[in-house]
Amino acid sequence: MSILGYIFMIFGAAFLALGGFGVFRMPDVFNRIQAGTKATTLGAFSLILGVGLANPDWLIKAILIIVFIAITNPVGSSVLARAAYKKNVKQYVKEDGKAGE
Amino acid sequence: MKQAVSIVLVLLLGAFIFTALYFADSSPLQFKPYGDADLSGRVSQGYVDKNVTADAASEEPAAVVYGETKNAETGSANIVTSVVVNYRSFDTLGEVTVLFVAALGVGLLLSGKRRRQEAAFQPSFILKHGVRIVLGIMVIFGVYLFTHGHLTPGGGFSGGSIIAAAVLLLYVSDNAFKAKVKAFKIAEGVAGSLYVVAGLLGLALGGYFLYNFLPTGVVGDLLSAGIVPIVYILIGLKVGSEISGVIAGFATEEEAL
Incomplete structure (x- = not known):
């Protein structure tokens, strides 16, 4: 059980690191938000679930925290992205003229 | 209304300070006369001599047990x-x-x-x-x-x-x-x-x-x-x-x- 928890923790930490990398690597606000949100939501999920599995006393609390993150994190990111879009933040355009991937 | 409340508060505070200063000896309340309160004794010395055991007779400080120890100093x-x-x-x-x-x-x-x-x-x-x-x-x-x-x-x-x-x-x-x-x-x-x-x-x-x-x-x-x-x-x-x-x-x- 605890080994499974550690695997989850490493998985989550890797995703958090990828999310942080994505925030640096991506060209504009929208890409950065999607990198930050998706990667860190999954990363935080597995990190906290890993802590819950490694220490079964905290499992229920960990699941509650995951539920709370599942509600708040996407809402916050969608609000940020919407505000940026409504304020006409410049979108990244590739050199060949097509809109960003 | 507001003024009445503030006047009452100020009068109460004044009465409090007055009794604290002049009737410390005769009042049933535990006021200390001005300058007599031993604050370092209350906080610093009490902290140095910290003793959580329930009976002061035994010199050994007892361990605090979560959910059991009663009447600790702060609790x-x-x-x-x-x-x-x-x-x-x-x-x-x-x-x-x-x-x-x-x-x-x-x-x-x-x-x-x-x-x-x-x-x-x-x-x-x-x-x-x-x-x-x-x-x-x-x-x-x-x-x-x-x-x-x-x-x-x-x-x-x-x-x-x-x-x-x-x-x-x-x-x-x-x-x-x-x-x-x-x-x-x-x-x-x-x-x-x-x-x-x-x-x-x-x-x-x-x-x-x-x-x-x-x-x-x-x-x-x-x-x-x-x-x-x-x-x-x-x-x-x-x-x-x-x-x-x-x-x-x-x-x-x-x-x-």
Whole structure:
């Protein structure tokens, strides 16, 4: 059980690191938000679930925290992205003229 | 009404100080004459000689057991809280005052007839419904933080800030929302005055300002640690209403004349 928890923790930490990398690597606000949100939501999920599995006393609390993150994190990111879009933040355009991937 | 309340408060405080200064010997209350209170004995020496054993006869200090030890000096399971709201409660009163002065400054700068600031665009469906789900949880969590301040990490300041964040979410998610700023001000004033009243009661019953005069109970119980949870609830209400008032001040703008 605890080994499974550690695997989850490493998985989550890797995703958090990828999310942080994505925030640096991506060209504009929208890409950065999607990198930050998706990667860190999954990363935080597995990190906290890993802590819950490694220490079964905290499992229920960990699941509650995951539920709370599942509600708040996407809402916050969608609000940020919407505000940026409504304020006409410049979108990244590739050199060949097509809109960003 | 306001003036009557303030006059009564000032008269009560004056009577309190007068009795404290001149009738210390004959009064049934535990006032010490001016200059006689041994504060370093109460805090520093008491801390150095710290002895949590129930019977003072045995020299060996007994171990504190969570959920069993009775009548410890502060009775608070959270050591930080026992310092912040018991030994250094006067300092916390000062911190609350600093926050009050900051809120007062915001109120003065942003005074006048106010209406809601015009938003650039309507809040989205996702935000509205997300806030509706999260709001109750946030308020409950804030109240939990300050009612359990003497048991778990957290306390009045963090709990109050979370409640104020809930108010901020209400402002963000609804363009027409207007908080009842007057209720915030009343809650703030009442909680702040009750903190001072608790301190004066400690002065009357124990001889020191903000003395923990209630029985401390079993370490780890919700109803333990004497006045610590009461004071933290008051601080939580005060901080929550103060920061909510500041948020309300910033979210509104002056009525065009």
